[in-house]
Amino acid sequence: MGRRARERGGFRLGTGAVALLVPLLVAGIAVVLTWDSLLSVRQFGLGFWKNSTWDPVAGVFGAFPFIWGTLYSSLLALLLSTPIALGIAVFLSDLSPRPLRQPPVFLTELLAAIPSIVYGLWGIFVLVPAVRRIETLTPAWLRRFPLFEGPPVGVGLLAAGLILSVMVVPFTASVAREVLKAVPANQREGAYALGATRWEAIRMALFYGRQGIMGAVMLGLGRALGETMAVTMVIGNTPRASLSLFAPQYTMAAVIANEFSEAADDLYLHALVEIGLVLFVITVAINTLSRLLIWRVGAERA
């Protein structure tokens, strides 16, 4: 009895210590990011996030174009990838004949395993020329809208959004498929018993699993926000916030990756770390928000 209690105590202590590592790690990251960006925080204060100039020569740093580019490209990716991912998930969980199910499951998961530099190369050699073609074919009257302004150079927000959506689809699709699989069979059977069509039964399953599906979408968003290599290879790396899908822009992760190794003076380095801090804060905020959203949806159901 004593031994068992002791073992249980030790086990609890051990796992507790391991679990404690996670909040410690997060706090540690926050502390280091703040500490290493102090110079820039002091110099630019709260104006940092809304200032649009990024001039390493003059020592003036503002994060707005990078924040804009990161959010814009990630939301575009979400907009493009979510319907496709849900379509894949529904087909694989409800509609596809059983023997045909495994190959597409395997292939979507394979997409998730491709390194992002490979996506980037594909982006440069295949996607960007294709996007340039779309841009050149866009009629002039449409090009007058702010959404499609600018010369057709191929690299830019649209290319970044497209490549991100391809990278995000496998994550969202496989989690959403798991969620749909987890919807109890009696839910669907009940729907059919009430005379529902297949479409109505699927809608019911989607509604039942909405909490998990929201989580799947947020997982995709997290991936899109932090993606660096593939994006920097196709987005054009120009720190000018623009509404236009055709305009070259920049993301937070990309500017850190591009400029960190050559940033020799302290303020410059601290400004880059502060970009990292902003990205960290935005990621935490979005995750918290989605968590709250999921809780609310969950509470409604209960």
Place this chain on the structure above:
Amino acid sequence: MKSSRSLLGWALVAAAACAVPATAGAVQIDGAGATFPYPIYSKWFSEYNKIRPDVQINYQSIGSGGGIRQLSNQTVFFGASDGPMTNEQLLAAPGKILHFPMVLGGVVPIYNLPDVGADLNFSGTVLADIYLGKITKWNDPAIAKDNPGVTLPGSDITVVHRADGSGTSYIWVDYLSKVSPEFKSKVGVATAVNWPVGLGGKGNEGVAGLVKQTPGSIGYVELIYALQNKIPYGAVKNYDGNFVRASLESVSAAAAVAAGKMPPDFRVSITNAPGKDVYPISSFTWLLLYQNPKDKAKAKMMLDFMKWALSDGQKLCGDLGYAPLPANVATMVMTALNGVR
């Protein structure tokens, strides 16, 4: 199949054996810095290791900024940079740091105009105005003036620059700032700047890729990169008014001319140097050493290596596309090495 696999196995074993130095007592010297000279440095280090198996030099190409930082923090024995250290950086370091030019590099303009067969000429002011966004069309009179007899299209110019901080950008903007006061005041000189116009490509390959794919674009890459990838590039008007195409000879010529006015610390920009055959967008790349390193034994070994690199080592430059130091400059650097003790 089986035999080829076992062959591969042996090759791996052999590679592993080579990677571990046979001499267990070899002294390891650590350095870090610029990526631009990395190919020639690693060639030098491995060749020198064959001559002096007791010296093993380990170089991390983390970028010039990183190299300066690591050297100032004394985490590496030597640094390497494509741009000279600033006075503030030198003052911030715990000891006196010396600059030693080792090889030369050039930066060349590349462009994509499918219907223009001729190799275009560019004067410095035209390049500056293109990169300032003031010249926006290929048939601009300023470009036409440098290229008599060439029919230029009326298409827009798409400007491409490096997105990552790099020594290549440093040399490029250093040159543009020398020929255009407006470029100097609006943009300035650094490894990364606030570009008024254009797209950013990551690395030489990123810039070259964008230029190759985008009709009407202009960009700049290292001479080595253009030579190795057989990318055609334009000629640039030098200080004496001649249009010169970059080559190992015309880049070395820039240093030879500068030798006359070489400051004792070698911190000199040789862009836009005078001389008939000089290619104007040329630069040294430097090794950085403390004047009084703590580890005297390592210092002796490092100096021996540098003397070798400045003499026999220079012969390896051409194969890799680097312009060797002209003899008079190599002699000056050799003498200056005696200042380290």
